[in-house]
Amino acid sequence: MNAPLLRVENLQTHLHLRRGVVKAVDGISFEVHEGETLGIVGESGSGKTMTCLSILQLLPTHGGGKIDGSVELDGENLLDLSEDEMAERIRGPKVAMISQDPMTSLNPVYSVGDQVSGPFLYHKLVTTVRDAWAAAANGLRRVRIPSPERRLKNFPHQFSGGMRQRVVTAMAIACSPRLLIADEPTTALDVTIQVQIMALLRSIQKESRVGIILVTHDLSIVAGLCHRIAVMYAGRIIETGKVRDIYRNPQHPYTQALLEAIPHLGQKRTRLAAIPGQPPNLMDLPTGCRFAPRCPKRMSVCDEYPSATNVGDNHVVNCWLAAKH
Amino acid sequence: MKVVFAKGLLNALISILGASLIIFIISRLSGDPVSLMLPMDAPQSAIRALREELGLDRPMWEQYLIFLWKAVQGDFGQSYRWQVPALTLVFERLPATIALASAAFAFSLMLAIPLGVLSAVHRGSWIDQIGRVIAMLGQAVPSFWVGLILILVFAVELRWLPAFGAGGVQHVILPAIALGWYPVAAQTRIIRSGMLEVLESDYIRMGRAVGTPERLLIWKYAFRNALLPLVTIMGVYFASMLSGAFVVETVFAWPGLGRTVVEAVFSRDFPVVQAGVLITTILFVLSNFLVDLSYGLIDPRIRL
Amino acid sequence: MSVTSAPAPVPAVATSGVSRFTSRLRLKGAPWVPLFILAMVLVAAIGGETLTPHDPNGLNLGAAFKPPFWQAGGTSEYLLGTDNLGRDVLSRIIAGARVSAIVSLYAIVFSGAIGTMLGIIAGYFGGIIDTIIVRIAEIKMAIPGLALALIFSATMDPGLSTVIIVIVLTYWTWYARIIRSEVLSLRERDYVAFAKVAGCGSLTIFFRHLLPNIFNTLVVLMTLQVGQVILFEASLSFLGLGIQAPDTSWGLMLADARQYITYAWWGITMPGIAIMLTCLSSNLTGDWLRDLLDPKRRQL
Numbered sequence: 001m002n003a004p005l006l007r008v009e010n011l012q013t014h015l016h017l018r019r020g021v022v023k024a025v026d027g028i029s030f031e032v033h034e035g036e037t038l039g040i041v042g043e044s045g046s047g048k049t050m051t052c053l054s055i056l057q058l059l060p061t062h063g064g065g066k067i068d069g070s071v072e073l074d075g076e077n078l079l080d081l082s083e084d085e086m087a088e089r090i091r092g093p094k095v096a097m098i099s100q101d102p103m104t105s106l107n108p109v110y111s112v113g114d115q116v117s118g119p120f121l122y123h124k125l126v127t128t129v130r131d132a133w134a135a136a137a138n139g140l141r142r143v144r145i146p147s148p149e150r151r152l153k154n155f156p157h158q159f160s161g162g163m164r165q166r167v168v169t170a171m172a173i174a175c176s177p178r179l180l181i182a183d184e185p186t187t188a189l190d191v192t193i194q195v196q197i198m199a200l201l202r203s204i205q206k207e208s209r210v211g212i213i214l215v216t217h218d219l220s221i222v223a224g225l226c227h228r229i230a231v232m233y234a235g236r237i238i239e240t241g242k243v244r245d246i247y248r249n250p251q252h253p254y255t256q257a258l259l260e261a262i263p264h265l266g267q268k269r270t271r272l273a274a275i276p277g278q279p280p281n282l283m284d285l286p287t288g289c290r291f292a293p294r295c296p297k298r299m300s301v302c303d304e305y306p307s308a309t310n311v312g313d314n315h316v317v318n319c320w321l322a323a324k325h
Numbered sequence: 326m327k328v329v330f331a332k333g334l335l336n337a338l339i340s341i342l343g344a345s346l347i348i349f350i351i352s353r354l355s356g357d358p359v360s361l362m363l364p365m366d367a368p369q370s371a372i373r374a375l376r377e378e379l380g381l382d383r384p385m386w387e388q389y390l391i392f393l394w395k396a397v398q399g400d401f402g403q404s405y406r407w408q409v410p411a412l413t414l415v416f417e418r419l420p421a422t423i424a425l426a427s428a429a430f431a432f433s434l435m436l437a438i439p440l441g442v443l444s445a446v447h448r449g450s451w452i453d454q455i456g457r458v459i460a461m462l463g464q465a466v467p468s469f470w471v472g473l474i475l476i477l478v479f480a481v482e483l484r485w486l487p488a489f490g491a492g493g494v495q496h497v498i499l500p501a502i503a504l505g506w507y508p509v510a511a512q513t514r515i516i517r518s519g520m521l522e523v524l525e526s527d528y529i530r531m532g533r534a535v536g537t538p539e540r541l542l543i544w545k546y547a548f549r550n551a552l553l554p555l556v557t558i559m560g561v562y563f564a565s566m567l568s569g570a571f572v573v574e575t576v577f578a579w580p581g582l583g584r585t586v587v588e589a590v591f592s593r594d595f596p597v598v599q600a601g602v603l604i605t606t607i608l609f610v611l612s613n614f615l616v617d618l619s620y621g622l623i624d625p626r627i628r629l
Numbered sequence: 630m631s632v633t634s635a636p637a638p639v640p641a642v643a644t645s646g647v648s649r650f651t652s653r654l655r656l657k658g659a660p661w662v663p664l665f666i667l668a669m670v671l672v673a674a675i676g677g678e679t680l681t682p683h684d685p686n687g688l689n690l691g692a693a694f695k696p697p698f699w700q701a702g703g704t705s706e707y708l709l710g711t712d713n714l715g716r717d718v719l720s721r722i723i724a725g726a727r728v729s730a731i732v733s734l735y736a737i738v739f740s741g742a743i744g745t746m747l748g749i750i751a752g753y754f755g756g757i758i759d760t761i762i763v764r765i766a767e768i769k770m771a772i773p774g775l776a777l778a779l780i781f782s783a784t785m786d787p788g789l790s791t792v793i794i795v796i797v798l799t800y801w802t803w804y805a806r807i808i809r810s811e812v813l814s815l816r817e818r819d820y821v822a823f824a825k826v827a828g829c830g831s832l833t834i835f836f837r838h839l840l841p842n843i844f845n846t847l848v849v850l851m852t853l854q855v856g857q858v859i860l861f862e863a864s865l866s867f868l869g870l871g872i873q874a875p876d877t878s879w880g881l882m883l884a885d886a887r888q889y890i891t892y893a894w895w896g897i898t899m900p901g902i903a904i905m906l907t908c909l910s911s912n913l914t915g916d917w918l919r920d921l922l923d924p925k926r927r928q929l
Contacts (some may be wrong), residue, residue: 056534058530058533058534060525061525062449064450083539085537087533087536087537087538088536090536091379091533091534091535091536092534092535092536093536095424096534097531097533097534099527099530099531101527104526104527104528105527105528105531106528106531107528107529107532107546107550108528108550108624108625108626109549109550109623109624109625109626110546110549111625115532118535118537119536119537120533122535122536122537122538123536155625157626168531171531171535172534172535175535175536209337236620238331
């Protein structure tokens with residue numbers, strides 16, 4: 001088996017606020033291979049977005065965040081690099097990110113051409129501004145935006161939501177990164193546009209063998225693009241495995257509840273299934289299993305944090321129920 | 326855009342008209358406008374002629390229309406001190422004031438922009454603190470006093486710069502600083518808070534995520550967005566500058582409209598005061614109008 | 630919530646604006662130095678002549694141009710030095726504080742009352758009344774402050790009352806605009822609508838519901854205006870269009886001292902520092918009050 005493109009080991013991102021320490025990401029480990037898509041699934045507050053920001057070291061400047069652990073990309077630990085090195089070498093050429101809200105991801109007062117051509121210049125893929133704009137036009141073409149040369153001069157507000165997300169994607173893949181992080185790329189979009197964006201990402205992956213981390217709270221879109229899934233809860237990964245295994249044989253009660261919650265046609269229930277209770281306070285976490293307070297299958301042993309159990313072909317879960325069998 | 330232009334122009338005209346009415350009312354407040362417009366030793370014939378001309382025996386609204394009609398033709402009466410039409414004198418002195426106000430404005434931006442941006446980028450650091458102190462002090466002192474202190478330090482003690490008059494670039498430095506000092510505080514604050522907000526935005530993060538150099542991120546991509554709230558209040562501070570020009574020009578004996586009007590008040594040369602105030606008002610209203618138009622330049626969302 | 634259920638009880642607006650103000654007032658973190666300075670100005674204003682070490686108008690040509698006591702040639706008899714007529718600078722500053730306080734008081738009360746009244750009327754009644762008032766304010770604001778003062782002073786005799794009238798004419802719009810937007814937002818709130826439905830007359834609504842809520846804003850505005858008024862009056866007096874001799878004003882002191890700038894630096898420095906400290910105190914206190922009473926407007 002070839003070496004992973006990205007290897008995250010015991011990543012911890014703690015936010016030191018005045019009121020206390022928020023353990024947004026509390027020791028997670030995972031791998032992503034070339035040409036593979038890993039889906040990170042969880043509720044809001046589970047730490048999925050923080051994980052993405054930690055890989056790129058893009059935490060809010062005044063949030064008091066500290067990142068520990070290791071994030072190895074092609075064998076190089078990104079956390080050892082300085083901010084300048086990250087900006088010059090990593091962000092753009094090696095790793096790039098697409099955010100959730102296309103309405104706010106683009107600078108409203110600069111043209112699309114200005115923004116998409118930027119990365120080509122910063123990372124010296126071209127030498128002149130004219131070449132950069134030509135490359136930007138190609139980029140827009142690649143993400144299937146019609147009449148790219150004309151549209152370069154337009155401003156973000158002149159594009160629809162789905163189009164804007166394509167523009168953002170073009171910016172992200174401009175320098176052909178090895179890893180693309182997509183943080184809920186379709187949450188703010190129409191269902192029909194969602195399908196298109198997913199298809200776009202799939203085709204990009206086929207062309208360039210880029211590794212993708214797809215972050216979402218919506219398990220229903222995961223199946224189309226992801227090869228493997230990691231389920232996050234309260235800052236930790238509680239189950240990972242191949243998409244098929246997770247869907248067919250979810251082990252953790254939380255994963256099971258997430259799958260239950262997806263509404264499908266023909267289902268007999270009329271009320272949407274929701275998971276009762278609230279996620280824990282990230283400043284004051286219990287020592288045992290963090291899902292236990294809401295778990296319908298809770299046992300007394302759950303007061304101790306469950307260790308990892310291998311239940312199949314690369315299918316790992318942190319739950320005492322699985323450990324029992 | 327055309328709608329914005331037309332609407333703005335209409336508002337400007339209404340404001341100017343209304344201001345002319347206020348000026349007219351004030352000029353009639355003393356009860357005897359003729360005594361304001363003519364020197365005390367004017368002959369009876371001149372007094373009678375003026376009464377006739379101003380239509381003082383007609384009803385008020387007619388007098389106002391006469392006033393307006395003459396104003397539109399540029400006739401504000403004669404400056405009896407200088408023996409030229411009041412408006413001519415005003416236009417003669419106006420360029421100097423515009424030059425001073427522009428220099429002052431440039432100075433205030435030269436100070437406020439770096440202070441504001443750096444305060445935001447280095448939030449909480451000593452730069453931020455110093456910026457805040459400067460801003461605070463700036464708003465607590467009258468511009469004429471700043472002028473006096475500047476004269477004391479730079480002209481009297483150090484003898485680096487001249488204390489009065491106009492002539493070369495060195496003459497405009499001290500007055501421009503004195504005049505431009507006051508808005509620095511508010512401008513810095515607005516730029517700072519604008520930048521703080523913009524720096525945390527998604528699009529800046531996106532820019533960072535594709536490796537945009539930090540300097541470009543701050544000064545090109547973030548700054549332009551932070552400019553918008555600044556442009557909003559520019560108009561207000563231009564007003565305070567036109568206001569301040571009256572005193573600063575007096576302190577530095579700057580040969581502009583401000584000093585001319587102040588002197589006219591003391592020499593009871595009312596036509597000049599009237600013309601000067603109206604022209605200042607028109608200048609102010611027009612500059613506000615231009616500021617509104619300039620939104621379109623900065624924010625493409627408002628264009629077309 | 631179903632239509633048949635009872636509406637939520639109307640909050641008792643019986644808590645007066647004053648008690649709401651005092652309950653939010655927290656003495657911790659108060660700007661002590663600015664408050665102290667403002668208190669001193671007030672004391673100087675009330676105390677008047679009794680507090681001055683010398684007669685502010687007492688001429689003593691033999692003691693002219695004495696520097697402050699820490700400089701060579703100065704004495705502790707004239708702590709901040711004397712001016713060209715031998716008058717004690719410190720005493721004149723204290724006397725000037727009196728004028729500043731009086732002008733501030735009248736100006737704030739009158740412009741505040743007029744501005745607030747117009748703001749409430751405009752905001753509450755809306756429609757054409759609102760349009761007219763807003764338009765008048767806009768037109769007035771088209772004339773820069775000092776310009777208005779100048780043309781006014783050209784027709785009226787300069788003096789204390791003229792200064793106050795000019796300040797009122799200049800600053801009423803300040804209050805009117807802010808109070809108007811406060812009233813506009815209050816008007817949308819439930820309890821005013823409820824009171825209307827319950828049959829309260831306009832006047833009742835005004836006094837019992839609107840006024841207490843704008844009280845906090847008014848306090849902040851008035852505190853901030855002290856500094857503005859002092860700056861304005863100083864400028865007017867400096868030009869010679871404000872306070873006239875034999876009354877003392879800080880601005881007037883600066884005008885007098887101007888010609889002797891080359892050999893009496895304290896003449897133009899001391900009154901200016903007095904202006905600066907007072908204005909700074911007013912601004913800081915106003916900001917503190919604003920943060921305290923209206924967290925929405927807190928600046929980063």
